Structures are given as C-alpha cells and as structure tokens.
Amino acid sequence: xxQDQLVEVVKAKAPTVPVTLYEAGDFADAMQYAVDVTEKKRxxxxxxxxxxxxxxxxxxxxFPTLLDRFIAAPGLSDDEFAVxxxxxxxTDITLLRSALRDHxxxxxxxxxxxxxLVADTVTCVVNSNSEEVRLGTMVAEISIMLVxxxxxxNKLEDANDLxxxxxxxxxxxxxxxxxxxxxxxxxxxxxxxxxxGPLELHIVLLED
Amino acid sequence: xxxxxxxxxxxxxIQEALDDKFLRATLDKFAVEYKxxxxxxxxxxxxxxLIKEVADIKDNAAQHMMELFAQFKAEAEKRxxxxxxxxxxxxxxxxxxxxxxxNNCHNVIKSKSMTAEEIHLNDALEKEGLRVVESDLGExxxxxxxxxxxxxxxxxxHLSRYQVADLFTEVTHVQQDREDIQKxxxxxxxxLRSEYVNAxxxxxxxxxxxAEAGLIGTVTNEGNLRLVTTLPRVHVVLAGLEKLIPTVxxxxxxxxxxxxNATAQAITSYVTWIAGANECAAGPDGRKExxxxxxxxxxxxxxxxPAFKDILRCVRCGACANVCPVYRLIGGxxxxxxxxxxxxLALTYLYHGADKARALVQNCIGCESCKNVCSAxxxxxxxxxxxxxxxxxxxxxxxxxxxxxxxxxxRDRFHSLLKFIKxxxxxxxVKGGRFIRHLPAVLMGGDQSFxxxxxxxxxxxxxxxxxxxxNPAQPKFRVALFSGCAQDFIYPxxxxxxxxxxxxxGVHVEFPLKQTCCGLPLEMMxxxxxxxxxxxxxxxxxxxxxxxxxxxxxxxxxGHLKHAYPDLLKDTPDHYRTDIFASKVMDFTxxxxxxxxxxxxxxxxxxxxxxxxxxxxxxxxxxxxxxxxLLNMVAYYVPAAEEDTCxxxxxxxxxxxxxxxxxxxxxxxxxxxxxxxxxxxTDCPGCVMQIRGVATANDSPIRVEHISELLARHMK
Numbered sequence: 019x020x021q022d023q024l025v026e027v028v029k030a031k032a033p034t035v036p037v038t039l040y041e042a043g044d045f046a047d048a049m050q051y052a053v054d055v056t057e058k059k060r061x062x063x064x065x066x067x068x069x070x071x072x073x074x075x076x077x078x079x080x081f082p083t084l085l086d087r088f089i090a091a092p093g094l095s096d097d098e099f100a101v102x103x104x105x106x107x108x109t110d111i112t113l114l115r116s117a118l119r120d121h122x123x124x125x126x127x128x129x130x131x132x133x134x135l136v137a138d139t140v141t142c143v144v145n146s147n148s149e150e151v152r153l154g155t156m157v158a159e160i161s162i163m164l165v166x167x168x169x170x171x172n173k174l175e176d177a178n179d180l181x182x183x184x185x186x187x188x189x190x191x192x193x194x195x196x197x198x199x200x201x202x203x204x205x206x207x208x209x210x211x212x213x214x215g216p217l218e219l220h221i222v223l224l225e226d
Numbered sequence: 227x228x229x230x231x232x233x234x235x236x237x238x239x240i241q242e243a244l245d246d247k248f249l250r251a252t253l254d255k256f257a258v259e260y261k262x263x264x265x266x267x268x269x270x271x272x273x274x275x276l277i278k279e280v281a282d283i284k285d286n287a288a289q290h291m292m293e294l295f296a297q298f299k300a301e302a303e304k305r306x307x308x309x310x311x312x313x314x315x316x317x318x319x320x321x322x323x324x325x326x327x328x329n330n331c332h333n334v335i336k337s338k339s340m341t342a343e344e345i346h347l348n349d350a351l352e353k354e355g356l357r358v359v360e361s362d363l364g365e366x367x368x369x370x371x372x373x374x375x376x377x378x379x380x381x382x383x384h385l386s387r388y389q390v391a392d393l394f395t396e397v398t399h400v401q402q403d404r405e406d407i408q409k410x411x412x413x414x415x416x417x418l419r420s421e422y423v424n425a426x427x428x429x430x431x432x433x434x435x436x437a438e439a440g441l442i443g444t445v446t447n448e449g450n451l452r453l454v455t456t457l458p459r460v461h462v463v464l465a466g467l468e469k470l471i472p473t474v475x476x477x478x479x480x481x482x483x484x485x486x487n488a489t490a491q492a493i494t495s496y497v498t499w500i501a502g503a504n505e506c507a508a509g510p511d512g513r514k515e516x517x518x519x520x521x522x523x524x525x526x527x528x529x530x531x532p533a534f535k536d537i538l539r540c541v542r543c544g545a546c547a548n549v550c551p552v553y554r555l556i557g558g559x560x561x562x563x564x565x566x567x568x569x570x571l572a573l574t575y576l577y578h579g580a581d582k583a584r585a586l587v588q589n590c591i592g593c594e595s596c597k598n599v600c601s602a603x604x605x606x607x608x609x610x611x612x613x614x615x616x617x618x619x620x621x622x623x624x625x626x627x628x629x630x631x632x633x634x635x636x637r638d639r640f641h642s643l644l645k646f647i648k649x650x651x652x653x654x655x656v657k658g659g660r661f662i663r664h665l666p667a668v669l670m671g672g673d674q675s676f677x678x679x680x681x682x683x684x685x686x687x688x689x690x691x692x693x694x695x696x697n698p699a700q701p702k703f704r705v706a707l708f709s710g711c712a713q714d715f716i717y718p719x720x721x722x723x724x725x726x727x728x729x730x731x732g733v734h735v736e737f738p739l740k741q742t743c744c745g746l747p748l749e750m751m752x753x754x755x756x757x758x759x760x761x762x763x764x765x766x767x768x769x770x771x772x773x774x775x776x777x778x779x780x781x782x783x784x785g786h787l788k789h790a791y792p793d794l795l796k797d798t799p800d801h802y803r804t805d806i807f808a809s810k811v812m813d814f815t816x817x818x819x820x821x822x823x824x825x826x827x828x829x830x831x832x833x834x835x836x837x838x839x840x841x842x843x844x845x846x847x848x849x850x851x852x853x854x855x856l857l858n859m860v861a862y863y864v865p866a867a868e869e870d871t872c873x874x875x876x877x878x879x880x881x882x883x884x885x886x887x888x889x890x891x892x893x894x895x896x897x898x899x900x901x902x903x904x905x906x907x908t909d910c911p912g913c914v915m916q917i918r919g920v921a922t923a924n925d926s927p928i929r930v931e932h933i934s935e936l937l938a939r940h941m942k
Contacts, residue, residue, distance in 0.1 A: 079413075119507055119508075147505060148505060152456045156453055178478055181478075185441050197492075197496075200448055200449040201448065202411060205390050210411040212411070213415055213449075
C-alpha cells in the first residue's frame with residue numbers, strides 16, 4: 019500500500035479505536051493543535067491532592083482540579099520544544115520537559131513522538147526508553163502522538179523489524195504499542211476510558 | 227475458587243452459583259455477545275490457519291524450553307537483568323520475597339498475572355510483611371473482596387456495579403454513585419495513583435518471554451502495567467516457562483490471535499515490550515533493579531508427557547470459558563480453582579494436584595466448544611478425559627465406573643442385561659410405554675425429574691434389521707450401519723427410517739452384529755481400559771474394506787469413532803485397521819446430502835414449521851449446512867436462537883450433573899419453542915433423548931425427531 023492509502027486506512031479506522039486524528043500542515047501547526055486542545059479541555063483533575071493546597075472546582079467525578087494547565091513534552095528536541103514554547107506563549111499553559119515524577123497527580127496533555135504507526139490497528143509504536151516518555155504518555159489526560167507519515171506500516175506483523183531494532187540496539191529498551199486510550203471493561207463488561215492513563219489519544223500526522 | 231473435596235460438596239457449590247441471578251444473566255448475555263463479537267473481529271482472516279501457526283509456534287517452544295531459557299537468560303543478563311528459575315511455586319515465592327528484602331522494599335504494586343495467582347504470591351508476600359496492591363481494576367476489586375478471579379481476563383465479571391459501588395464506598399469512606407460505571411472506574415483511577423507513587427516494587431506477569439532479545443511482552447488494556455514497571459525502583463517479572471518463545475515474529479503472530487480471541491479486540495490498548503533494566507529515576511544509578519523469575523511448577527514434566535504437552539500452548543485468552551455451556555451457568559468460581567474454564571480443569575490437576583481437581587474434572591459436558599475456539603487448538607476435552615482416566619488408574623475405580631466397565635467389557639453380558647431391563651421395566655413405564663416414570667433420585671445418582679427418560683424399545687434394532695432391510699439388486703453404494711446403544715435399544719425407529727431411505731435410493735445396507743457401545747461413555751467416566759476393549763471390538767466387528775462408508779446416525783458416536791479411535795488405538799495391533807475404519811465413518815446426514823446427493827426433487831415438501839438443533843459433535847465435524855439444506859427440502863425450516871449451543875445431554879454428564887443438564891436443556895427447549903415450530907429436528911439420539919425428555923417433562927407440545935425420521939416420512 020502507498021503512504022496515501024495507509025493514511026486513508028488510519029482515517030477510516032481511527033474513530034472506532036477511538037483515536038482523534040489531525041493532519042498537521044507542519045510542525046508548528048501540530049504544536050498549535052496541542053495548545054488548542056489543551057485550552058479547550060476542562061482543567062486537569064488532581065489525583066494526589068495535598069492538604070492546604072488551593073484547587074479549582076471539582077470535576078464531573080468530584081475530584082479537585084488544577085488551577086493551571088500543563089503540557090508535558092518529553093522527547094521533543096530543543097528546536098521542537100522552542101516551537102511549542104512559542105505557541106504556548108501568552109496562554110496560561112505551563113510546559114514540562116522532565117521530572118514528570120513530580121507531577122504524578124496529573125497534567126492535561128502530553129506530546130510525544132511515535133516511531134511508527136500500524137495503520138491496520140491504528141497502533142503507535144513508541145520508543146519509551148526514556149522514563150519521561152512513559153510517564154508523559156500515561157499521566158496526561160490527553161496523549162498526543164506525533165507520527166511522520168513515512169513511518170506508517172500496514173499490518174501488525176510489519177512492526178517486527180522496528181520492534182526488533184528498538185530491542186536490539188544494545189542495553190535496555192522499553193517499547194510500547196499504544197492503540198487508543200487506557201481502557202477497561204472490568205465492571206459489568208461496560209467499556210470505560212481512562213482507568214489509569216489517558217482519557218483520550220490524539221494522533222497528529224506530519225509530512226516528513 | 228472451587229476446591230470441593232467431593233462431589234456432594236461440589237454440588238452444593240454449584241447450586242449457590244445457579245441461584246445467583248445476576249451471575250446467570252451476565253454470563254448468558256456474555257455467552258451470546260462473545261460469539262458474535264469474535265466472529266466479527268476475525269472476519270476475513272484465516273482463523274484456522276492462524277490457530278495452527280500458533281499451535282506450531284508454542285509446540286516448538288515447549289519442546290525447547292530449557293534451550294530457550296538459556297538463550298533468554300544470556301540476552302537478559304547482557305541487558306542488566308537477574309534471571310531466576312524456580313522449580314516450585316513455593317520457591318518462586320521465596321525468591322521474590324528475598325528480592326524484596328534485599329532491596330528493602332515494603333510496598334508492592336502488581337499488574338495482572340495468572341501465574342502469580344497460581345502460586346498464591348500475594349499471600350506469601352503478605353506473610354513476609356509486605357503490602358501488596360493489585361492495580362488491574364478487576365484484580366483490585368477482587369483483592370479488596372478477598373476472593374479469587376472468576377475469569378482469566380475479566381476477573382470480576384461475577385460482580386454487579388452495585389457490589390462494586392458498595393465496596394468502593396467502604397474503601398474510600400465516601401458514598402459512591404451506585405449506577406454510573408464511568409464514575410466507579412474513576413474512583414480506581416484516583417485511589418490507585420498514590421499506590422503507584424508509593425510502591426518500591428512492581429510485579430508483573432508476561433505474555434511472552436522472547437528468547438532472541440531477552441524481551442518481555444505484555445498485553446493490557448488499562449495501561450496499569452506501564453506504571454507498575456516504571457515508577458517503583460524494583461521490577462520483578464513472574465513468568466511460567468511456557469511463556470518462552472523464540473522470536474519477536476513468533477510473538478507478533480500469537481498477538482494476532484490472543485486479543486481477538488480474548489476480548490474480540492484487534493489489539494489491546496497497550497502491548498509493552500521490556501528488554502533489560504531500563505531508566506528509572508528512583509533506582510540505584512538511575513536504573514531499574516530488574517528480576518525475571520521463571521516458574522517450572524511441573525511445566526518441564528508436562529512438556530515430556532504426550533497426553534498433556536499441548537496444554538503448554540495455552541496463551542490464557544480465556545475463550546474456553548467464554549463458550550463453555552457449564553461456565554455460562556456457574557461462572558469461574560465454581561468452574562476452576564485458580565485457572566478457569568476448560569483449561570482450568572486441566573491446569574488445576576496439573577498445577578494444583580488431584581485433590582483440588584477430582585470433582586472439577588468431572589464438570590465437562592464434552593461438547594468440544596472449547597476445542598473449537600482455542601487460540602492454539604488444544605483438544606481440551608480429550609485432556610480432561612485423560613485426567614479422569616489417570617485419576618481412576620491412580621486412585622482405583624469409583625462404584626459407578628466399576629459397574630459400567632464390568633457390564634460393557636463383555637458385549638453379550640451388556641446386551642443380555644439390556645434384554646433383562648426391557649422385560650422388567652414394564653411396571654415402570656408411562657405414556658404408552660415410551661417413557662420410564664420418574665425414579666427416586668437415589669437410584670439415579672441425582673434428581674432426573676427435569677426430563678422424562680425413555681423406556682427401552684420392545685424390539686431392538688438388531689432384532690428388527692433383517693425384517694426391514696430390502697437391499698437393491700444393483701446398489702450404488704454399500705454401507706454398514708454403526709447403531710450406537712441409544713438407537714439400537716431405545717430408538718430403533720430412527721435406524722429403521724434410515725434403512726428405508728437408503729434402500730429406496732439404491733444403497734446396500736448391512737448391520738454387523740458384533741458391534742457394541744462406541745466407548746465414549748466409558749471415556750467420560752475415566753474407564754480407559756474398558757474403552758480400549760470396546761473400541762477394539764468395534765473395529766474388528768466391521769470389514770471396512772467392504773464398504774463405501776460406515777454410517778452412524780449418532781453424532782457423538784461418529785465423532786468418537788472417527789476422531790478419537792485412531793488416537794486411542796494407535797499403540798495397539800489394531801491401529802492399521804482402525805485408521806481405515808475411521809476413514810470410512812460418516813454421519814447419516816452428510817452421507818445423504820453429499821454422497822447420495824438427495825435433493826428437493828427426491829422429497830415431498832410439507833409446510834410444517836420445523837426448527838433444528840445442531841448437535842455439538844456434528845458441528846465439531848464441520849457438518850452444519852447439510853442438515854439445514856435437507857430440512858429446507860422437506861419442510862419450512864425456522865432457525866432457533868442459539869441453535870448451535872449444546873442441549874445439555876453430554877451422556878453421563880447429565881447423570882452426574884442433573885442440575886446443570888436441566889438448565890441447559892430448558893433453555894434449549896425455550897429457544898426451540900420460541901420459533902413457533904411444531905417439531906425440533908436433530909441428528910443425534912442423545913440430543914433427541916434430552917430435548918424430547920425435557921419437552922415431555924414440561925408438557926411442551928413440541929415434538930422431537932431424528933432427521934432420518936423426517937426425511938423418510940417425506941420420501942417420494
């Protein structure tokens with residue numbers, strides 16, 4: 019399949035995963051998208067509230083919310099992060115790049131790169147060797163995955179070489195296949211999203 | 227957790243489950259939806275081919291377990307991991323407790339692991355003073371309730387939202403919403419977050435241990451495993467040796483089947499691949515302290531046992547429970563000890579011993595639904611029968627089994643006994659002599675009043691055959707009939723109808739008199755020795771070379787003769803003859819449709835509304851279209867709901883577990899009645915006995931017939 023065909027497959031399948039798909043004009047547009055998404059959502063729930071701290075109004079779940087907005091962007095290069103900083107300037111968004119362990123109570127959004135995207139199942143292949151990437155993609159309420167169209171794969175078995183490569187570069191490795199948000203059906207087999215990790219997964223497709 | 231010491235205790239536990247209305251409704255709904263969802267998710271894929279590939283991959287891995295272990299160990303050690311091998315569950319528990327102690331760990335957060343359940347790891351760690359918290363939502367719920375999982379994939383499927391809400395209210399000291407499941411899930415999101423942060427040790431299982439890269443692969447939807455393996459400074463993986471697999475490509479192949487079969491998902495939300503001690507800010511030198519504990523607990527021995535080795539193919543998808551008519555009635559707490567469903571019966575025996583398994587392994591109806599749905603094509607009913615026979619061998623025979631063996635061993639004695647019963651049953655018969663009146667439960671080994679049992683026929687088929695046969699001068703085919711006990715002695719009219727139809731269409735029919743019971747009931751009772759004797763008698767009663775086909779009208783006999791005989795008799799002098807015999811065995815329905823090629827013009831079609839019951843052993847032979855096509859030729863066929871679900875007979879099963887047989891039978895009757903048909907047609911005398919018996923006991927007007935009777939009645 020050609021790259022365009024694979025993009026069509028992703029477009030067709032994304033809503034059922036569920037994944038929100040955005041085709042960005044360029045990297046700056048992708049960062050603008052992340053900022054927009056973050057500004058539109060309700061403030062992040064604080065899952066580790068501390069006595070005496072100030073919080074915003076309770077969420078729909080009755081949990082306290084954070085007064086500020088946060089985007090964690092582990093794994094972006096310095097240049098890429100600078101673009102994000104530019105887009106977030108003038109908003110009430112605080113950007114995080116590291117030490118996400120200090121933000122385990124929650125943040126709004128994370129931006130991470132995926133190393134590949136399997137079109138058939140809409141599965142992001144994410145090099146998660148960095149602990150910050152793992153925490154970013156789990157603790158954010160909305161996880162945004164950046165995918166270069168050239169890294170699209172057709173079927174799951176086509177991820178073999180990529181996975182083997184990531185796992186054999188010497189030393190330790192941590193690779194994640196991520197298909198949609200965190201989910202469960204453990205109560206009465208009723209589907210629910212965001213049981214431990216993201217409530218939403220967005221994929222932003224970028225030209226190379 | 228079914229741990230009944232004996233059948234009486236077990237029946238008590240089963241009754242508790244049958245009385246649980248929520249459980250019954252949940253599992254009923256699940257059974258129907260799972261089948262539909264599974265079909266949808268595999269649509270367009272070569273499922274059988276994939277299952278075969280998975281079986282081959284796992285077989286190959288099991289035969290090279292220790293080589294793979296050595297390779298895995300070397301690769302993992304290169305990446306900074308400590309690899310351990312525990313020969314028993316107790317040893318694995320000791321190793322993990324020691325790791326905790328040496329690393330000064332106090333709080334353990336776990337992601338789901340059936341292997342940890344197998345060795346009761348939480349109990350062992352708690353005894354050492356460690357605090358252990360399960361993070362998978364279902365596991366967390368049952369941990370808080372101090373109970374075991376009731377399904378391998380959905381551990382809390384037995385609980386309602388109300389039970390969960392009340393539990394969460396108790397745990398959080400905040401009144402929780404009793405209706406909104408979305409909100410209940412968020413309670414877990416919030417409550418567990420601090421547990422991840424506070425834990426100093428994470429324990430996970432593994433779906434794959436890939437030898438070529440020292441790589442652990444895990445499959446989850448919740449993503450809890452990613453936090454469990456990231457935040458704490460120590461990570462311990464517990465994996466059965468059967469999780470070892472040579473390559474990433476192998477793992478990706480299995481991954482095409484596992485989530486589809488488990489939850490009808492193309493893939494789970496997260497598949498996590500960990501090789502080596504990864505970056506960890508809380509760890510010594512910024513690295514994780516990582517250990518992998520492989521568990522033997524009998525696996526190496528199982529790999530060398532030809533009768534059991536296939537069980538190591540199991541990928542823990544849970545599908546064998548999802549399709550099991552017994553699981554559907556009683557749930558996992560009563561159909562497994564730790565491992566659940568059909569594979570649970572076998573694994574309980576293999577990993578937890580005969581004591582825990584003695585009663586459990588009786589609870590298989592033999593419908594083979596599990597075998598047909600298994601991710602790796604494991605013949606679970608055969609393994610269950612093997613366990614029964616090993617229990618009999620090791621522990622001596624039970625009274626019912628001894629009597630059965632004594633009677634069946636000698637065909638003359640068996641047939642004389644039947645003759646004796648036929649003459650003495652008269653005072654006990656009702657409804658024109660066709661049924662036996664309800665006998666005291668104590669005589670029957672249980673209350674059989676849910677169905678009216680048939681009386682023996684006044685004349686057996688072997689007495690009638692010469693009078694009814696009218697072989698053509700120039701036959702198109704020559705066949706021999708294998709009657710099976712039910713039709714020979716209870717329902718000879720079904721065979722008489724078949725002979726008439728076959729003769730009319732140019733088939734020469736013979737009936738070798740030395741044939742006897744096929745042996746399936748003996749296998750169900752663990753009577754292997756006698757089963758081999760009757761199998762051999764049957765194979766030698768026929769001259770298979772003389773016939774185009776050996777036809778039977780009993781689906782269960784057909785399946786047993788065709789598919790079990792070659793395996794049962796493979797190490798006996800009869801093996802060569804058996805292979806020819808088995809190759810000639812054919813069920814009546816597909817003979818009539820495929821071989822004889824009868825079509826609409828051969829019958830007079832009526833407008834009677836009829837429905838169909840598909841016998842399990844017909845489906846298992848892949849015969850599904852032929853009977854329905856024939857029905858459409860002679861009558862107005864209306865499909866029933868769950869036509870492809872077991873009728874609840876299962877031969878000796880219905881005597882051992884009448885309470886379960888009754889429930890399944892009543893459901894079958896209701897589904898048939900709901901079609902508005904006046905007649906249920908099927909192709910197995912066992913199913914006729916069950917459905918007709920249940921219909922009669924419930925005064926249902928619906929009639930039940932073998933397809934041979936309906937076809938013969940509508941012959942031109």
